[in-house]
Amino acid sequence: MASRVLIFFIRHASLVRPLSEWGKLRMARDMAKLELAVGQxxxxxxxxxxxxxxxxxxxxxxxxxxxxxxxxxxxxxxxxxxxxxxxxxxxxxxxxxxxxxxxxxxxxxxxxxxxxxxxxxxxxxxxx
Known part of the structure; x- marks a missing residue:
């Protein structure tokens, strides 16, 4: 399940273009939260x-x-x-x-x- 969540996050994140500076910060924050959740x-x-x-x-x-x-x-x-x-x-x-x-x-x-x-x-x- 964790693998599937990460794959979907990466797929969707790669579709967001162009990515503003604010968007990059938000993406990094979301990835950190996801990493914490999946690491549990x-x-x-x-x-x-x-x-x-x-x-x-x-x-x-x-x-x-x-x-x-x-x-x-x-x-x-x-x-x-x-x-x-x-x-x-x-x-x-x-x-x-x-x-x-x-x-x-x-x-x-x-x-x-x-x-x-x-x-x-x-x-x-x-x-x-």
């Missing part, structure tokens, strides 16, 4: 919990928090801490699957792992 992969990760099996607990369930408490916690944390929290739920789920002797994981498990594993790397490279 944690929204996507959290959505995957609704698509996963019951044994894959959300951070809210795992930490026995109300949704409001969890949202407030999210607002106060950096990406690396949020990923650690999400990763803990994935690790718990994987351990439970292995203990039960199951051969397959929920289809969302590898997706969440792949998306989440890339997040801290981006955070570190953005700080450099």
């Amino acid at each position: 992969n944690f929204v996507i990760l959290h959505h995957f919990y609704s698509r996963g099996v019951e044994k894959l607990q959300s951070p809210t369930q795992r930490n026995k928090l109300t949704p409001l408490q969890y949202l407030l916690w999210l607002d106060s944390q950096g990406k690396d801490q949020i990923w650690k929290c999400v990763r803990a739920t994935l690790d718990d789920y994987a351990a439970e699957v292995r203990v039960r002797g199951d051969k397959e994981f929920s289809p969302v498990y590898p997706l969440m792992l792949r998306i989440g594993s890339a997040l801290p790397e981006k955070t570190v490279s953005q700080k450099s």
Whole structure:
């Protein structure tokens, strides 16, 4: 979805010609807002919990928090801490699957792992 949003933005932005100085500033501001919104992969990760099996607990369930408490916690944390929290739920789920002797994981498990594993790397490279 994020890829599609970026493609549409670029397509539409390239159609605006000529671009005044004010237009260039507005385009830069819009692109910065879009980058911030698309960079919020944690929204996507959290959505995957609704698509996963019951044994894959959300951070809210795992930490026995109300949704409001969890949202407030999210607002106060950096990406690396949020990923650690999400990763803990994935690790718990994987351990439970292995203990039960199951051969397959929920289809969302590898997706969440792949998306989440890339997040801290981006955070570190953005700080450099």
